[in-house]
Amino acid sequence: MLDKSYDPHAVEERWYAFWEEQGLFEAKETSLAPSYSIVIPPPNVTGVLHMGHALNNTLQDILCRYRRLRGDNVLWMPGTDHAGIATQNVVEKKLAEQGMDRHRMGREKFIEAVWEWREKYGGAIIHQLKRLGASCDWKRERFTMDEGLSRAVRKVFVTLYHEGLIYRGDYIINWCPRCRTALADLEVEHETHDGHLYHIRYPAETGQGGLVIATTRPETMLGDTAVAVNPEDERYQNLSFEAVVLPLVGRVLPVIKENYVDQSFGTGALKITPAHDPNDFEIGLRHHLPSVKVLADDGTMNSEAGRFAGMERFACRKAVVEALKKEGFLEKVEPYQHAIGHCYRCQTLVEPNLSRQWFVRTKPLAEKAIEAVASGKTRIIPEAWTRTYYDWMHNIRDWCISRQIWWGHQIPAWTCAACDTVTVAMDSPDACPACGSSQIVQETDVLDTWFSSALWPFSTMGWPEETPLLKTFYPTSVLVTGFDILFFWVARMMMMGIHFMKDVPFHDVYVHALVRDEAGKKMSKSSGNVIDPIEIIDRYGTDAFRFTLAAFAAQGRDVKMSEKRVEGYRHFMNKLWNAARFCLMHLEPQQRAHSPQQAAGNASESKIGKIPHGGDSPLLVQGELQKESAVPDPEALDLYDRWILSRKNTVAKEMAEALEAYRFNDAAGILYQFVWHEFCDWYIEIVKPILYGKAHDNKKENTLAVLGRVLKDLLILLHPFAPFISEEVWHKLPGTEHSIMTARFPEDAFSDPVSERRMTRLMEIVSGIRNVRGEMGLPPSVPLDVAILVQDADLKDFLIEHEEILIHLAKLKGLSLPADGAKPKKAATTVVDGATIYTLLEGVVDFSKEEKRLEKEIGKLADELTAVSSKLNNEDFLRKAPSDVVKKAEEKRELLALRRTKLETNLKRLQEMGH
């Protein structure tokens, strides 16, 4: 006997351990079964599980568990990312607490310390993923700094270098003065700030006149090497001078003509600082201007800044402005809003800085990545993201991949001190291949972490070796990810995958939304609205949490998370638990006396009893074939049994369709609706009198078999969403073995529309009577007398056959099916298709209530009738609308009219009686 309510804590840990012990998450390297593979978006080793991870991994787990039920050979490849800058920051902070810093430790010692840190704390998020129920193949867990993955990184770097797709050069990059490293363009977050626009006068070299420039970063003027005006600009057509003098510095700057300059901005004169602005850099190249770097790597001014040398950059800005003012060069200062770049790791203001770095030439790689999506080799879902992907790919710029940090893959390039030759190679050379000198020094920079992440779909499977795993599982089936890393990661995996594997890394990319707080705000530590998934799991159970995520994961809309919602789905889990509890109460004793197999007779030949097993599926080789819990021939079954089986099959089909289209919310909703509002609300209620009845007849046997079968299939359908509770109940259910993970998805073609129609009618009648009860304020303790007037003989027979159901569900003391014309006098009236129901109210209630109820009902009907009639009175509608639409409208009008007439007649009679 099950406990009265579901307690997730008692079961989750136990079943997770069981699954792992039994190796149920493990993929087969080779198999006859279809392959299905997903690589996890590797979380940072430094990370802790947040709502985004929870959603992302729940969706992946749903897909993987679903595919296993379908008999696929599933690989869900897990792992973590070494997160260069982030991890180095964390470890450095820790060292600082101990009064240490990496420069004093030296590179080797520091890297050792990071590895130690990783051993100690790096597993946190993996453990948390397990709490979520994630069915990853943990034996294959990888790390981007693994030996194998590092080899892949090196191979890719060397290959791209020799193909000319990686180069080193001096360009403007984004520099984070706090992390003291270059960043890729993508790693800079732009934010609008209130700043100032400083207008500064640069006097002409001749002493007569000059130009006024405008800038938001006055301190960079120290590095100016020219002033530019637009050649079309009439104001500057006939200048009496060719050069100006840089205030505070005294350097003579040529005045150059540049189409780039916007005449309408500021004064139309632009200062040119090639070392600290990307546009100025380009202009500098075109005009052969010198570059003067005035900023040091730590964000202070260097010796080129003259008297400002050594000042911190913002202090310098102030000092420069002061000096300009004092010396009379500052014309005016305007408030000005502009976007400023911040480091995505530490939020420090980023400086554009001229620097020697390594770059990937992305254009040729991007072309093929675009083509792969355009040709449909890779699908992006929802499709709306395709456009974003194209936009970015079309405007892609070269990717700065070198980072001036220590934690990461050191760039395999060696420079010869003797002859300056650069050698890029797989194996560390002993001597310079050009001059033979042994004075070679390896590049100290490491690669961007995303460089190694870009290889993840194949590096984790053993590349550059041609492993069986790669053969079986590459390309992967789907990548599930948030849109925030569409460019960072997805786009780059596409480029690398296509280039090195000659095939796309994934067939589908499913892009899910962000998880936000209840008010729709992004969760962040600073706003204090972060909800910890583990806390939610502790409070409500993993299954409830997962179901919530799935139910709210509608395509293209963010998930707003609140405990209230999780609570609702905990109720659902409890409902399921109690439905199972009810079933087991009846199935367990039955099981001892009479097994479902015996009850079923030769069920394996019946139309609905057989589940295809896919006997060659290697997952079944372990002898885990589940026993049939067969069901008798549908012909022998009663209406409600046929109905629930038919509905269950429809639900299974719809749920599968939804999942395969990544409509997770639909799949969850379909199951929720069916379990609660069909199986529990109707089927179980209908079946109660039979099961509680003393008789051990065929009817009871059949119903028990159906009940068991539907519950079992429901558990399987629910398993991808709610793995723990489904496994727990599975083991309590007679006739099941091993794990629900080895069960097969119910594929049963039995469908019975006639029974479904009849059940609908039955439910309408019951609801009609209940409505009268409710509206008239009659408590369930008062049994009612009901007479139902039916024209159709078939319906009448059917109702007579199932009168116990009506009596039970509507709580009746008497039910009659009188001949036409024998209308009861004092009664409330309900009309459904094909039947008029009279609920006898003699002596029970005052009839003004019924009058009001009827009037309300008639009013509703009248409104609907008006709508349909006006449509049918429209010539154009009749002529132009499809005939089936017209027919439907006509039928509706008739039905409504008939119902109204009946109600009106009864209302009139009531009024005539004068109660």
Add this chain to the structure above:
RNA sequence: AGGCACGUAGCUCAGGGGGAGAGCGCUACCCUGACACGGUAGAGGUCAUGAGUUCAAAUCUCAUCGUGCCUACCA
């Protein structure tokens, strides 16, 4: 500056050319032998606004107003 998404019941959201839906909340009644984490019934909406296309618009088109988000080197 461009682009994308979204405005539907009190709240959170599905739906997406021919009957306005769900969950939560609310109201009334009910501890009926699975479940009060429950049951039954009910109330509640000009589907943001304005125009257009159509026999028919919540749904398609355009505009407007709001709200998010993304991309971007105008100093």
